[in-house]
Amino acid sequence: MGNCESSTHDKQIHPLKDEPVNLQNRGIPSSGDSLQSPPPHVFDSIKGGQAFSLEPASLTNPSETINTSDWSNVKDALNRNRQIEEQIMKDHRKLEKVIKLLLLGPAESGKSTILKQIKIIHLHGFSMADLAEKKPLIFRNIYESIIQLIKGAHSLGFELPANLQADIDTFCLFFNDYQFGDQMEFPKTMYPVVKRIWANERIKEVYVQRSDVYVMDCAKYFLENIDRICSESYIPITSDVLYSRQQTVGVSEIRYNYKDLEFRIFDVGGQKNQRRKWIHLFDNVTSIVSAFLF
Ligand SMILES: Nc1nc2c(ncn2[C@@H]2O[C@H](COP(=O)(O)OP(=O)(O)OP(=O)(O)O)[C@@H](O)[C@H]2O)c(=O)[nH]1
Numbered sequence: 001m002g003n004c005e006s007s008t009h010d011k012q013i014h015p016l017k018d019e020p021v022n023l024q025n026r027g028i029p030s031s032g033d034s035l036q037s038p039p040p041h042v043f044d045s046i047k048g049g050q051a052f053s054l055e056p057a058s059l060t061n062p063s064e065t066i067n068t069s070d071w072s073n074v075k076d077a078l079n080r081n082r083q084i085e086e087q088i089m090k091d092h093r094k095l096e097k098v099i100k101l102l103l104l105g106p107a108e109s110g111k112s113t114i115l116k117q118i119k120i121i122h123l124h125g126f127s128m129a130d131l132a133e134k135k136p137l138i139f140r141n142i143y144e145s146i147i148q149l150i151k152g153a154h155s156l157g158f159e160l161p162a163n164l165q166a167d168i169d170t171f172c173l174f175f176n177d178y179q180f181g182d183q184m185e186f187p188k189t190m191y192p193v194v195k196r197i198w199a200n201e202r203i204k205e206v207y208v209q210r211s212d213v214y215v216m217d218c219a220k221y222f223l224e225n226i227d228r229i230c231s232e233s234y235i236p237i238t239s240d241v242l243y244s245r246q247q248t249v250g251v252s253e254i255r256y257n258y259k260d261l262e263f264r265i266f267d268v269g270g271q272k273n274q275r276r277k278w279i280h281l282f283d284n285v286t287s288i289v290s291a292f293l294f
């Protein structure tokens with residue numbers, strides 16, 4: 001505690017104004033006091049022994065007199081500072097519990113399929129409504145598969161039997177007029193046509209050679225399940241949804257909690273024109289999961 005009994009120590013010369021300054025009235029230890037002994041109310045406002053760096057404005061201007069409200073301003077500032085630091089720590093701890101995963105890779109490498117699988121494992125899978133609304137997409141996947149197989153056969157120079165040509169012409173006419181929408185029934189007239197085209201061995205050979213021509217991976221799965229898919233009571237099952245193919249445009253995200261961690265998984269479009277959007281997602285990423293085509 002400062003001992004200010006000596007009047008010779010109470011008067012000091014201000015280095016700039018060369019005028020005596022009465023430090024005792026300011027509650028500040030004079031030069032004769034120990035440096036470890038600031039006025040008690042200074043320590044009152046410092047919790048946890050933190051360094052003290054804030055000074056009331058009047059301290060920097062010795063010609064003004066300090067009153068007790070200066071120290072209460074300091075106390076307020078320190079309290080505010082402590083609250084802000086506590087909030088920053090809280091936010092930091094919260095952020096440490098968020099795992100942000102980014103699924104990256106080229107188109108059709110399986111990013112959205114991984115997202116669907118995570119949904120099955122961690123988010124109760126697909127409801128009946130989710131499954132039913134995939135019908136039009138699955139039908140479109142079948143139509144597009146057939147067109148790709150026909151084009152592939154031409155590209156590979158495969159000769160197709162003459163009796164298949166009528167089916168191919170019928171299907172091409174249908175596909176030219178087809179518009180993707182809310183189609184909930186597979187067209188009855190197309191069912192036998194599709195079945196015959198897929199039954200052809202040369203067409204199946206195109207699927208095997210899809211490293212040379214473009215055919216969706218899901219073609220075989222859906223064409224082998226054509227009887228079930230074309231039945232009147234058809235409701236997609238989970239594996240139908242997993243195999244259904246829809247190009248991702250933009251970014252989609254799912255969140256779930258596992259133990260005390262919050263997972264945020266981001267799925268992006270892998271087509272070249274979608275890749276410029278990836279850069280916006282790299283902030284605070286915990287891991288990047290790369291999907292590859294084999
Ligand atoms: N061979 C095989 N193919 C699968 C399997 N599961 C899904 N697929 C197919 O793999 C392809 C993966 O497609 P997506 O998951 O949509 O690919 P993506 O990376 O999200 O593509 P973009 O959204 O265009 O970037 C689809 O054609 C699926 O039908 C599987 O178990 N085996």
Ligand SMILES: [Mg+2]
Nearest residue numbers: 111112247248
């Ligand atoms: Mg996708």
